[in-house]
Amino acid sequence: MRTLSMSLAILLCTFATNVFAQSFTGPQKTQGYADFGDKITFIFDEALYGIKPQEKVTVTGEFRGWDADMDNQEWQLKKTGEAWMLTIDNADFGKIKPNTEFKFRVDDGAWIDPADGIDNVRNGNLVFMIERITKSLRAELRSDRLIWAEIQGDRVLVPSEYKIFDSKGKEIKVAGVLPNESRSTLIVPAEELDKRRVYYLEIPALGLRAECSYDGWFRELYSTKELGANIDNDTTAIRIFSPRADLVKLYLYKGRYDENAYETIEMAQDKDGVWETIIPENLHGIYYDFTVHGAVEKGNNFYESIPVHISDPYTRVSDNTFGKGRIWERTTPASPLKNGIPAMEDVISYEVHVQDFTDQLPVSDDIKGRFPAMIKSGLKNDRGEKIGFDYLVDLGINTVHLMPVQEYLHFPDEDWKASFKDDPYMIEQGISEENYQWGYRTSHAFAVESKYRTKGKEPGEERDEFRDLVQAFHDKDIAVIIDIVPNHTHEDMASKTFYHHFNVLDKQYYYRTKDYEHIGAYGNEVKTEDRPMTQRWLIEQCQYYINEFGIDGFRIDLAGQIDEQTLKALKDALGHDKIIYGEAWIASNDPNYENNPDWDWYKEDAPITFFQDDSRGAYKGPVFELKDKAKHRGWAGGKFDERDNVMLGLAAKFKDDKTPNSGITYLDIHDNFALADQFGSKDFDGRYGVDQDEYKIATTLMYTTLGPIVTHGGSEIMRSKAHAPLMEVEKETKEGYKVYMHGFRDSYNHRIANQFVWSQVGQKPQEGNTNDYANMHAYWKGMNEFRLSEYGEVFRVADAVSDDYYQFFTPESTTMLGYLVDEKVFVLLNAGQEAGTFENITLPEGKWKLIANTKEIDHKKGIRDSKDKMKLKTGQAINIDVEPTSVYIWVKQ
Structure with missing residues (x-):
């Protein structure tokens, strides 16, 4: 029991729930909850947020794993007066623990940000009992003779009150205890410890016990030696980092499938945890792997516990993730862009997946779905329209954003085929013969994806083919950035654990763990804070793709799980001319990370450009569910109460927008529903009909927003993903690999649904399909040209603008919006189904040219x-x- 008796708590909650919202105090309504001992009441006050939900309010947060299901009645609030409330049992903080983040969602799934001036806010979320201090103990091994402890509670400073145990339960007496700060305490064992081993610290009087983490010496453990296998002057240096190993053996092989090594070398460890050997030969083309040996203890996966050979996380060549790496010489990078990398505010990025883009191109089978197909020029469809590389160059974008091209996990082909070759669902989705993936489960960050090389070529040749791809786009003055996935690796995904490198080298070093086991919503979280060598791994993989391939920047997956200081160091290391953006959402599952403001970050203190989901939601609606056209397609599609947010988005004036470069504007991206399906005429299926005028209004909003933009490849031809039915499907291979299919809300493993249908380029409406693909393609192409023209300079600004930079015209009907930008570009939009009038508009004197309407755009000649x-x-x-x-759209000439 907590502060109140059960009967009193129930009485208070019943009274509060059944009277009216005014029975709660102002602070309770402001903080979003009232705590009544064993119960908690969540409170959503309409007056506080200035929102009147029509159907439902739900609460979600860390206690639900941030579940986005709006229909789960357990978490729906009930309306009472001007407030919505939900009371739940929370005895002994069984459901909602102190310092837990939460957020309200209303009606169609809109996420409600905390109101201004609220004290219990962190990461853009409300926090339950943010000031609550509970008894806790954290302990760190600093050296073989020293443990540091952080103690919350009534700390004692008598050595006999502390106990140290090793993993076998042996007690090591404590010789001395001294305070440092009010909570930090120095603990001196009576005998020398082995800092590589497992120890526990106990304070029996406080009922506290904690594992002694390795953070104390890990945060100071660092080497500048070049890791991996590197050839210089006909000498090959091989180095790998494993600080707690007792021994590392290197094995060299002539062939990929050789079972026996032609040479085995016991490597030497330096004082910084790096194991190395220098071989006076050029070993280009030689295969290699390692065994890593150490203590059999909880959390360790050394050879004595898991007898496997591992690959090098820094290897330049990994042939389909499993097995050995291959030693390879450095690659000569593509030459740089002749006009330099586009400034962030100039970026029009085009996100595209290599296999999706090339699967239906008319190319030979040996390159279909692979790097060479993506840059093959001269391709046309049956209508004589440009497709493939020429199509993309002609579209007018200035940055290609490649979805992951670092080696990523595919489940083994033989097992996959044997499991699904006769499965009707898998056949229909085009995945009965291969484990198709977008690539968000990196296995070897320094190796280029091996499945993208030409069939029949040697492992390693994909490197030159990728470099040639970068060069081809550079020759057309188009920057190339790649999507990196450093937040989690493939080693713990889809209910399967792999022992390929980090899990063996030192899981406790490379990953965030609790009780020596992985944490993380996606299987694991790579630990960059307190781990200089993991920081190095992240920064060096980016430097490497610049130095060896010539790329121009990065999109960082789930960047919110990478600590703020590492991301700042990354930008400084790469140079501030590089294009870098990423996702701010999806918090870490490590409370130590979340509670450290120097590590954890959100949009308000973002160290990189973030995906601006506020403008996305206002322009075209939510991403998690599609049920009601009037509510789930943003202002452009009928949710007209979003007009104020549309104006904030256009001018980059959301509260987290320090400058137009703070966020990158987008409508859709690989995740979630395609724009064509969101605006699908029937049942949110864009394959046969899209509400194209509303689609173009959303498009216009994106292209007339300040700062950088990123487009989802294929949206310009209304690429639908609805071939993947909206249903949850779970499969399992014969070898026990679990496969989860979500349909077109998340089509990461549906091959056919994601393909570019090149026959649609140039296609006009026809029987059974009302989509005018030709017109939409021309519209997006025209928008690209307009934005990069001298007229479009009004949108390509880096610094925050004055409040009158956008002069808005807001008729009484919220279906209409007009804006004059820097007195040079004039836009009128009507998202309603009825004609309207903009009254009493006065424009600066001069000659104004109409360059766009709903049918066409031409900034050069104008339109009549x-x-x-x-x-x-x-x-x-x-x-x-x-x-x-x-x-x-008009422009001033």
Whole structure:
């Protein structure tokens, strides 16, 4: 029991729930909850947030794993007066623990940010009992003669009150205890410890026991030696980092499938935990692996516990993840862009997956789905339209954003085929013969994805093919960035544990753990804080792709799980001309990380450009569910109460936008539903019909927003993913690999659903398909050209603008919005189904050219509307009539 008796708690909760919202105090409503001993009442106050939910309010947070299900009645609030409330049992903090983050969601799934001035806020979330201090103990091994402890509670300073135990239960007496700060305490054992081993510290009087983490010496353990296998002057140096190993053996092989090594070498360890050997030969093409030996203890996966050979996490060549690495000479990078990397505010990025883009190209089977197909010029479809590389160059973007190209996990082909060759669902989705993946489970960060090399070529030749891809785009003055996935690795995914490198070298060093086991929503979390060599691994893989391939920047997956200081160091190490953006959301599962403001970050203190989901939600709606067109397609699709947020997005004036470069604007991306399906005319299926005028309004909003933008490859031709049915499917291979299929809400492992359908380029509406692919393609191409023109300079600004930089015109009907940008570009939008009028608009004097309407865009020649209805008069107040679901853009000449 906590502070109140059970009967009193129930009485108070019943009273609060059944009277009205005013029975709660102002602070309770402000903080979002009231705590009544063994119960907690969540409170969503409409007046505080200025929002009147129509259907439902739910609460989610760490206690639900941030579950986004709006229909789970257990977490739905009930309306009482002007507040919505939910009371739950929370005896002994069984469900909601102190310092737990939570957030409210309303109606269609909109995430509600905390109101201004609230004290219990962290990471953009509300926090339950943010000031609560509970008894706790953290202990760190600093050396063989020293443990540091952080104690919350009534600390004692008598050695006999402390006990140290090793992993076998043997007690080591404590010789001395001295305080440092109010909570930090020095513990001196009576005998020497082995800092590589497992120890526990206990304070029996406080009922506290903690594992002695290795953080104390790990955070100071660092080497500048070049890791991996590197050839210089006909000498091969091989180094690998494993600080707690007793022995590392290197094995050299002539062939990929050789069972016996032609040479075995016991490596030497230096004082910084690096094992190395120098061989006076050029070993280019030789295969290699290791065994790592050490104590059999909880949390260790050394050879004595798990008798496996491991590969080098720094290997330049990994042939399909499993097995040996291959020693390879450095690659000569592509030459740089002749006009330099685009400034962040100039970026129009195009996210694309190599296999999706090339699967249906008319190329030979040996390169289909692979690097060479992506840069093959001269390809056309049956209509004679450019497709593939020429299509992408012609589209007018200035940055190609490649989804993962670092070696990533595919489940073994033979097992996969044997398991699914006759499975109707897998056959229909195009995945009965291979484990297709987007690639968000990196296995070897320094190796280029081996499945992308030409069939029949030797492992390692994919490196030159990737470099050639970068060069081909550079020759067309298009930057290339790659999507890196450093937040988790493949070693613990899909209910399967692999012992390929980090799990063996030292799981406790490379990963965030609890009780020596992995934590993380995606199987594991790589630990960059307190781990200089993991920081190095992240920074060096980025430097490596620049130095050996010539790429121009990075999109960082789940960047919010990489600590703020590491990301700052990354930007400094790479140079601030590089393009870097990533996801701020998805918090770490490690409370020590989350509670450290120097590590944890969110949009308000983002060290890199973040995906601006606030503008995305306002422009085109939520990403987790599609049920109601009027609510789930943003302002452009009918949720007209989003107009104020649309204006904030356009001018980069959301509370977290310090400058237009703080966030990168987008509509859709590989995750979640495709834009064509969100605007699908029937049942959110864009394959046969898209509400194209609304689609173009959303597109126009994105292209007339300040700062960088990123587009989802194929959105310009209304690429649908609805071939993957919206249903949850679970499969398992014969060898026990679990496979989870989510349909077109998350099509990461559906091959056919993700393919570019090149026959649609140039296609006009036809029987059974009302989509005008040709027109939409031309519209996006025109938008790219407009944005990168001299007129588009008004949007490509790096610094925060004044409040009158965008002059907004807001008729009484929230279906309409107009804006004059820097007195040079004038936009009128009507997202409603009825014609409307913008009244009393006065434009700066000069000649204004209409360059776009809902049908076309041409910033060079301009466009003519019938009877010159849209010809503007300047210097006087005018009324402008607009058609339903329409777009108009003028520029001042």
